[in-house]
Amino acid sequence: MITLVADIGGTRIKMGITKDQTLLAQRSIEARSHEGLEPQLPRIAAAFASMCAEAGIQYADCCALGVAFPSVIELETGRVLTTFGKYLDAPQLDLPRWAREAFQLPLVMENDARVAQLGEWQAGAGRGCDDFVMVTLGTGLGTSALMGGQLVRGTHGQAGIFGGHITVRQGGRPCICGNRGCAEAEASTAVLPMIAREHRDFPSSGLRSLDVIDYAAVFRLARDHDVCAVALRAHSIEVWSALIVSLIHVFDPERVIIGGGIMSGAADCIADLARSVRARAHTPWGHVEIAPALLGDAAALIGAEFLVREKRAPSRQ
Ligand SMILES: [Zn+2]
Numbered sequence: 001m002i003t004l005v006a007d008i009g010g011t012r013i014k015m016g017i018t019k020d021q022t023l024l025a026q027r028s029i030e031a032r033s034h035e036g037l038e039p040q041l042p043r044i045a046a047a048f049a050s051m052c053a054e055a056g057i058q059y060a061d062c063c064a065l066g067v068a069f070p071s072v073i074e075l076e077t078g079r080v081l082t083t084f085g086k087y088l089d090a091p092q093l094d095l096p097r098w099a100r101e102a103f104q105l106p107l108v109m110e111n112d113a114r115v116a117q118l119g120e121w122q123a124g125a126g127r128g129c130d131d132f133v134m135v136t137l138g139t140g141l142g143t144s145a146l147m148g149g150q151l152v153r154g155t156h157g158q159a160g161i162f163g164g165h166i167t168v169r170q171g172g173r174p175c176i177c178g179n180r181g182c183a184e185a186e187a188s189t190a191v192l193p194m195i196a197r198e199h200r201d202f203p204s205s206g207l208r209s210l211d212v213i214d215y216a217a218v219f220r221l222a223r224d225h226d227v228c229a230v231a232l233r234a235h236s237i238e239v240w241s242a243l244i245v246s247l248i249h250v251f252d253p254e255r256v257i258i259g260g261g262i263m264s265g266a267a268d269c270i271a272d273l274a275r276s277v278r279a280r281a282h283t284p285w286g287h288v289e290i291a292p293a294l295l296g297d298a299a300a301l302i303g304a305e306f307l308v309r310e311k312r313a314p315s316r317q
Pocket of ligand 1: 164165166175176177178179180182184185
């Protein structure tokens with residue numbers, strides 16, 4: 001089964017061609033999410049066209065287009081139900097029609113954290129584990145839960161995926177979801193520059209001279225004992241562990257897998273996070289395993305292939 005797969009993120013749009021959980025080809029383009037999704041569709045189609053030409057694959061060889069998208073998706077129709085400050089035009093677009101016209105393929109689409117979880121479940125850190133929670137730490141905070149080998153979806157498709165909007169500080173920072181003090185509003189790549197600049201030690205921090213304030217910079221400077229970076233790192237681990245403890249209390253998982261751009265190359269943070277979670281979670285039977293994701297960007301692409309398989313999209317072969 002050959003599948004076209006895409007992970008439409010806020011920073012990059014990643015695309016691939018998969019066959020039996022193997023990526024035959026992979027490509028990524030800049031997201032330009034502030035422009036909306038419609039202007040990106042021809043760029044996505046062009047990237048797939050050139051990738052398929054290079055790989056010697058026709059669209060007629062493929063069974064579907066599987067897409068991971070950062071929102072709530074109506075699984076049966078592929079309709080985007082809401083937006084979170086990215087691709088604001090997405091709910092108005094007929095994406096299944098676009099997929100039919102551009103590729104002559106059915107579209108299967110799902111929330112990106114869920115799709116990444118499917119990828120880690122099938123081929124990464126979740127293999128052999130049917131009860132685990134996935135947390136992706138990045139521009140926003142994504143979560144997803146698998147219980148008894150089934151994704152938790154809920155009546156309206158939003159169960160399990162709003163972990164980033166669990167309140168960790170009552171009356172805290174306003175969040176794009178309308179709430180205050182959500183984990184995502186307190187510690188994510190999107191809010192990090194603002195939180196850094198408000199910190200009392202920012203004027204004397206190495207962060208002040210940087211064009212881009214991201215977690216890679218915070219973790220690097222924290223290792224050099226930069227006072228502001230050390231405080232931001234500790235604050236963020238505090239927020240993420242509060243979020244993970246809540247997810248453990250809700251879903252009773254065997255394992256929590258941490259993925260997303262923030263944690264790549266930050267093994268020391270995973271260890272600190274696990275220690276903080278262990279100290280707080282009520283798990284009288286033992287401890288939930290906290291493990292790093294293994295597939296990186298490929299998780300959502302491999303997961304999108306599984307999603308297509310799970311949905312049993314009509315085969316063209
Ligand atoms: Zn929120």
